[in-house]
Amino acid sequence: xxxxxxxxxxxxxxxxxxxxxxxxxxFRAVGEKAVPTVLLVIALISILTTxxxxxxxxxxxxxxxxxxxxxxxxxxxxxRPLSQDPKFGILPLINGTIISSVIAMLVAxxxxxxxxxxxxxxxxxxxxxxxxxxxxxLAGIPTVVYGxxxxxxxxxxxxxxxxxxxxxxxxxxGLVMGVMIIPMIASLSEDAMNSVxxxxxxxxxxxxxxxxxxxxxxxxxAAFSGIVAAFVLGISRAVGETMIVxxxxxxxxxxxxxxxxxxxxxxxxxxxxxGGDTSPGSTIYYSLYAVAMTLFIFTLLMNILARYIAxxxxxEY
Amino acid sequence: MTxxxxxERVRNRMKRRVxxxxxxxxxxxxxxxxxxxxxxVLFYQILTEGxxxxxxxxxxxxxxxxxxxxxxxxxxxGTLWLMAVVIPVTxxxxxxxxxxxxxxxxxxxxxxxxxxxxxxxxxxxxxxxGILGMTIFASLLxxxxxxxxxxxxxxxxxxxxxxxxxxxxxxxxxxxxxxASIGLGATKWQTIxxxxxxxxxxxxxxxxxxxxxxxxxxxxxxxxxGVPALLLPFPGGLFDRFTVLPMQIYYWTLDAxxxxxxxxxxxxxxxxxxxxLFILNGTAIVIRNKFQRRY
Numbered sequence: 001x002x003x004x005x006x007x008x009x010x011x012x013x014x015x016x017x018x019x020x021x022x023x024x025x026x027f028r029a030v031g032e033k034a035v036p037t038v039l040l041v042i043a044l045i046s047i048l049t050t051x052x053x054x055x056x057x058x059x060x061x062x063x064x065x066x067x068x069x070x071x072x073x074x075x076x077x078x079x080r081p082l083s084q085d086p087k088f089g090i091l092p093l094i095n096g097t098i099i100s101s102v103i104a105m106l107v108a109x110x111x112x113x114x115x116x117x118x119x120x121x122x123x124x125x126x127x128x129x130x131x132x133x134x135x136x137x138l139a140g141i142p143t144v145v146y147g148x149x150x151x152x153x154x155x156x157x158x159x160x161x162x163x164x165x166x167x168x169x170x171x172x173x174g175l176v177m178g179v180m181i182i183p184m185i186a187s188l189s190e191d192a193m194n195s196v197x198x199x200x201x202x203x204x205x206x207x208x209x210x211x212x213x214x215x216x217x218x219x220x221x222a223a224f225s226g227i228v229a230a231f232v233l234g235i236s237r238a239v240g241e242t243m244i245v246x247x248x249x250x251x252x253x254x255x256x257x258x259x260x261x262x263x264x265x266x267x268x269x270x271x272x273x274x275g276g277d278t279s280p281g282s283t284i285y286y287s288l289y290a291v292a293m294t295l296f297i298f299t300l301l302m303n304i305l306a307r308y309i310a311x312x313x314x315x316e317y
Numbered sequence: 318m319t320x321x322x323x324x325e326r327v328r329n330r331m332k333r334r335v336x337x338x339x340x341x342x343x344x345x346x347x348x349x350x351x352x353x354x355x356x357x358v359l360f361y362q363i364l365t366e367g368x369x370x371x372x373x374x375x376x377x378x379x380x381x382x383x384x385x386x387x388x389x390x391x392x393x394x395g396t397l398w399l400m401a402v403v404i405p406v407t408x409x410x411x412x413x414x415x416x417x418x419x420x421x422x423x424x425x426x427x428x429x430x431x432x433x434x435x436x437x438x439x440x441x442x443x444x445x446x447g448i449l450g451m452t453i454f455a456s457l458l459x460x461x462x463x464x465x466x467x468x469x470x471x472x473x474x475x476x477x478x479x480x481x482x483x484x485x486x487x488x489x490x491x492x493x494x495x496x497a498s499i500g501l502g503a504t505k506w507q508t509i510x511x512x513x514x515x516x517x518x519x520x521x522x523x524x525x526x527x528x529x530x531x532x533x534x535x536x537x538x539x540x541x542x543g544v545p546a547l548l549l550p551f552p553g554g555l556f557d558r559f560t561v562l563p564m565q566i567y568y569w570t571l572d573a574x575x576x577x578x579x580x581x582x583x584x585x586x587x588x589x590x591x592x593x594l595f596i597l598n599g600t601a602i603v604i605r606n607k608f609q610r611r612y
Contacts, residue, residue, distance in 0.1 A: 028507075032504050032505065036417070036421045039414075039416055042409070042413035043417040043418060045414070046410075046438060047430070049438060049449070049476070050437070050438060052453060056449055056453065057445075060452070111351055111352075114345045115348055115352070118346055118349045119349065122345055122346070131349055134352065134353050137356060138355075141356075141359075142534030142535070142536070142563055142590065143534075144563045144567050144570075145363075145534075147567070147570065149362070151573070152570065152583075153358070179355050182351075182352050183352065186352075211338055211342070212337060212338040212341055233440070240442025240443070242443065242536075243536050243537055243567065246537070246540075247570055247571065267444050267537070270447075270448070270541060271540050275541070280456065288448065295444070295445065296442070299442055300437060300440070302440070303436070303437060303440035307436065
């Protein structure tokens with residue numbers, strides 16, 4: 001009697017377990033199908049971001065060019081957004097951007113390259129273990145801190161030697177920007193040089209080359225596409241850099257070439273205008289978008305170019 | 318006719334080549350230490366200027382018009398609030414996108430578009446994200462420059478970093494783990510949830526922390542968004558106006574040309590910000606070294 005009872009409950013249990021299991025599985029099957037869809041939606045958000053950026057920039061830039069002609073914008077050497085008779089020529093900003101980027105690359109290019117050569121070809125494991133984290137540290141410092149450094153240390157320091165230099169100028173932020181970009185050029189170039197197979201190195205050394213000759217005649221030619229890509233990305237970074245120039249290069253919109261004087265870059269213009277109180281709907285407000293659009297297109301082209309160079313001209317071993 | 322090897326000339330040439338190699342290797346080392354040197358100067362300046370200003374009143378005080386009584390509690394809280402938005406948003410969106418790209422997407426056009434798009438986004442200057450945030454979050458959604466708007470803007474900015482590092486972490490999980498799981502009857506999602514994600518977690522976390530430290534050090538997008546420096550009430554929620562440490566540094570640096578003391582306050586704030594970044598990055602390194610398993 002008792003045993004019988006036990007049996008029946010256990011049958012019931014098994015049955016309900018099967019039932020439960022079935023429910024669970026159908027529930028699971030639904031989940032299994034839903035997951036990829038949910039994840040796809042999430043993945044599309046990154047595309048949505050791009051669409052958002054492009055859409056916002058294009059619509060507002062169109063509004064700007066309804067008021068200011070394309071020709072005046074791209075060929076004008078006078079930028080006077082706040083005056084009674086406003087002029088919106090972007091050339092002073094492009095000039096400032098190019099000059100600061102050139103100064104930065106004059107620092108970051110050679111030093112970054114030499115750093116990469118040292119780390120990849122000369123340094124012992126021990127030296128590399130110490131130096132690489134320090135470079136990473138340099139790369140991790142917020143740009144506003146670099147701006148502070150350019151404004152409160154580098155500029156006063158340089159003024160001891162160049163008395164006619166302004167309290168804000170393009171030279172100091174350009175130099176500091178260069179220091180900021182060193183780690184980027186160094187690590188990307190080092191990656192490129194490291195990926196050159198060791199047999200080539202050893203072959204050249206066995207033929208009697210010095211390390212220097214191996215580096216310049218074998219490694220750098222083999223890694224050339226990667227190194228060029230690193231430089232292009234460095235330039236793109238310099239062009240898009242904001243806080244250093246916003247703090248230390250001032251807001252003069254003169255179309256000049258004297259690096260000891262204040263100049264404004266495209267990024268610093270956006271900071272100045274957006275940070276000030278401009279009413280939405282004014283021409284100066286729309287000029288923000290036109291400048292940002294120019295900046296966006298330029299950096300996008302540089303990044304595409306860097307990827308293209310790295311892929312197209314890569315030597316395969 | 319025999320050709321003569323001018324042993325003298327050969328020896329001189331060899332000497333020159335070896336000397337050049339040695340000399341330039343010194344130059345390369347010097348160039349490498351240049352970065353270290355600049356870092357040293359920067360730290361020296363910040364520490365000597367800032368340390369005297371760091372005390373409990375400075376850390377917990379409100380902003381004040383008098384430099385000697387100014388505190389940065391508002392900016393610290395603002396930075397924490399920003400992190401509170403950025404962490405969940407970037408982890409959900411970043412890891413989700415990475416799982417889709419690595420484990421679900423078929424190698425087709427759509428996947429290629431997503432992939433190219435992500436690498437393009439990572440090269441967009443941060444200030445352009447600021448313009449996006451200002452237009453969409455602050456104006457269009459009418460949020461204003463509140464914690465939520467700033468947090469979402471920063472999340473979009475660092476999202477590519479999280480996606481790329483998560484994808485790398487997922488890719489590094491060896492195939493036999495998931496094959497074994499599928500072989501035991503687990504479904505795909507069960508395998509991802511129970512096998513692949515736990516194995517990739519240290520890598521994902523490391524990337525997420527690095528992205529987070531980028532987000533709390535960024536200034537430009539927030540300037541464009543209209544985040545102020547002078548803020549008396551502390552932020553207490555997602556829809557409160559806020560300021561962050563980098564903004565404080567920015568405004569105090571600009572004020573330094575008027576009152577020198579602001580420069581020292583900026584230095585002190587930089588010390589606090591860098592300390593936060595060191596803690597974050599230190600955590601990332603510990604996670605990487607301790608939990609990263611090599612298969």
